Amino acid sequence: MKVLVIGLDCTPPRILFDKYGVELPNIGEFLEKCARYELRSCFPPITIPAWLCMFTGLSPGELGIYGFRHRKPGDVRESYIVDSRKVRARTIWEEASSKGLRVSVLGVPPTYPPKPVNGYMISDFTTPGPEKPYTWPPWLKREIESRFGRFIFDVVYRSWEKEKVYRELMQMLKQHLAVAKWLMREKPWDLFVYVEISVDRAHHAFWRYFDDQHPKHEKHAVLGDAIPRIYREIDKWFGEILSILPRDTAVLIASDHGAKSMKGAFAVNEWLIEQGFLKLREYPKKRGVDLSKEMVDWSSTLAWAWGGYYSRIFVNLMGREPFGVVKPEEYEGLVEDLKRSLERVRGPNGEQWKNIVVAPKEIYPRVEGDAPDLMAVFDDLYWRAAGTIGWGTPYLEENDRGPDDAVHDWKGVLAVYDPTDSLHGYRGEINITEVHRIIKGLLGL
Amino acid sequence: MSSLSEKVAVYISRDLYEKLRKLAEEGGFSDINEFVEFVLREVASASEVDMSKEDEEKVKERLRALGYI
Numbered sequence: 001m002k003v004l005v006i007g008l009d010c011t012p013p014r015i016l017f018d019k020y021g022v023e024l025p026n027i028g029e030f031l032e033k034c035a036r037y038e039l040r041s042c043f044p045p046i047t048i049p050a051w052l053c054m055f056t057g058l059s060p061g062e063l064g065i066y067g068f069r070h071r072k073p074g075d076v077r078e079s080y081i082v083d084s085r086k087v088r089a090r091t092i093w094e095e096a097s098s099k100g101l102r103v104s105v106l107g108v109p110p111t112y113p114p115k116p117v118n119g120y121m122i123s124d125f126t127t128p129g130p131e132k133p134y135t136w137p138p139w140l141k142r143e144i145e146s147r148f149g150r151f152i153f154d155v156v157y158r159s160w161e162k163e164k165v166y167r168e169l170m171q172m173l174k175q176h177l178a179v180a181k182w183l184m185r186e187k188p189w190d191l192f193v194y195v196e197i198s199v200d201r202a203h204h205a206f207w208r209y210f211d212d213q214h215p216k217h218e219k220h221a222v223l224g225d226a227i228p229r230i231y232r233e234i235d236k237w238f239g240e241i242l243s244i245l246p247r248d249t250a251v252l253i254a255s256d257h258g259a260k261s262m263k264g265a266f267a268v269n270e271w272l273i274e275q276g277f278l279k280l281r282e283y284p285k286k287r288g289v290d291l292s293k294e295m296v297d298w299s300s301t302l303a304w305a306w307g308g309y310y311s312r313i314f315v316n317l318m319g320r321e322p323f324g325v326v327k328p329e330e331y332e333g334l335v336e337d338l339k340r341s342l343e344r345v346r347g348p349n350g351e352q353w354k355n356i357v358v359a360p361k362e363i364y365p366r367v368e369g370d371a372p373d374l375m376a377v378f379d380d381l382y383w384r385a386a387g388t389i390g391w392g393t394p395y396l397e398e399n400d401r402g403p404d405d406a407v408h409d410w411k412g413v414l415a416v417y418d419p420t421d422s423l424h425g426y427r428g429e430i431n432i433t434e435v436h437r438i439i440k441g442l443l444g445l
Numbered sequence: 446m447s448s449l450s451e452k453v454a455v456y457i458s459r460d461l462y463e464k465l466r467k468l469a470e471e472g473g474f475s476d477i478n479e480f481v482e483f484v485l486r487e488v489a490s491a492s493e494v495d496m497s498k499e500d501e502e503k504v505k506e507r508l509r510a511l512g513y514i
Contacts, residue, residue: 080501081505125507
């Protein structure tokens with residue numbers, strides 16, 4: 001049996017299953033034949049590590065991958081970013097390759113630099129640029145470019161030039177869909193995995209025009225239709241590829257996490273300063289400054305943090321950090337104190353938040369790699385975390401990295417069409433790591 | 446014997462062998478072994494992709510602009 005996995009980065013159940021604001025005639029009809037699940041993403045629910053969890057069946061702790069970036073003791077900023085070589089675990093396409101099955105992999109983060117597979121691979125948006133060797137085999141790149149032009153890996157969506165963002169996004173999506181269809185038709189495969197990032201970018205750029213529940217919802221004749229158009233384009237393509245797939249193809253449609261409205265950004269280091277955990281030599285005169293090693297008074301600092309879709313908190317531990325002041329015997333107590341204090345953080349108007357603050361060892365079966373001391377999400381993800389300082393307050397109305405409308409949500413989607421099984425309808429919740437087992441089963445591995 | 450001159454056997458299917466033998470002849474290689482070694486060396490060197498400091502900075506910059514970091 002062939003297995004096709006279509007990954008829609010960031011698609012929530014509300015869009016795919018409840019059809020909120022979108023028309024999906026082809027996908028909608030197909031979903032009737034599928035077993036449908038609400039997919040529980042990993043902690044943290046971010047593109048990296050979420051797709052990896054899906055395609056290896058492992059948690060972020062077991063993978064030793066907690067986000068796009070990681071730090072080694074002594075560094076305040078990132079020491080390295082995750083690329084394909086940092087992934088030690090075997091992915092489903094590597095397992096399939098090793099059993100002699102032919103695979104095609106397109107756009108799965110992080111697959112740059114591409115590793116050899118028994119088939120074809122085009123890497124993802126973490127590729128440094130289209131001038132790089134982003135395919136396996138290496139000559140596939142030339143074939144792609146001669147047919148589809150320079151490969152587009154991503155768009156810059158954090159811009160107020162929204163109509164330009166939309167045009168570029170649509171251009172990228174159309175190219176990806178055409179490449180995927182061509183690969184599907186022209187190259188042999190048993191397992192085809194395609195992740196489309198345009199959906200995530202569209203959510204972040206246009207959610208306020210799309211979701212009438214968004215706190216800054218705006219009606220806009222053109223931009224209001226941006227997200228629906230992106231999905232319509234995918235739906236049209238899906239209708240086309242259904243007609244070229246062999247009848248016995250199993251099809252999975254999945255996302256790595258969901259999406260919802262962003263309410264604001266919580267500047268964690270501002271809060272740590274307020275609470276006395278972090279001490280600066282001098283408070284910055286400019287707003288939105290990244291924390292650096294030189295800015296911190298390490299002799300009086302107990303902890304500092306990173307922002308992003310979630311916050312990572314690092315303890316200034318003696319023996320581990322170059323200017324560590326927290327004694328090993330004080331470590332657990334401090335972590336507990338930070339955890340309780342962060343859990344109690346309330347909104348700007350005193351409203352109660354649902355904050356989730358965990359130590360990696362509490363939630364993963366194993367903790368590999370360069371894990372943070374604590375991981376935190378604020379207001380159940382509605383408030384993203386900001387690592388920058390100089391704001392004079394921990395509560396920011398907008399994201400510190402530029403305009404953004406959406407945050408991630410815990411629940412993504414999974415729809416499974418198995419031609420040998422009549423199982424269909426809503427089947428409840430499923431963990432993201434379970435998808436690996438399902439694909440393996442369908443491939444007979 | 447150095448690892449460069451030491452040879453090992455790799456098994457491939459007969460029909461592929463015949464195709465490669467023909468290509469080696471047409472290409473003026475002295476034998477199929479020389480041809481296969483040449484082609485595979487090319488593939489191996491094209492696959493040795495190094496993420497330079499500059500590449501890494503480029504990706505970091507993009508990830509920052511995307512709000513991931």
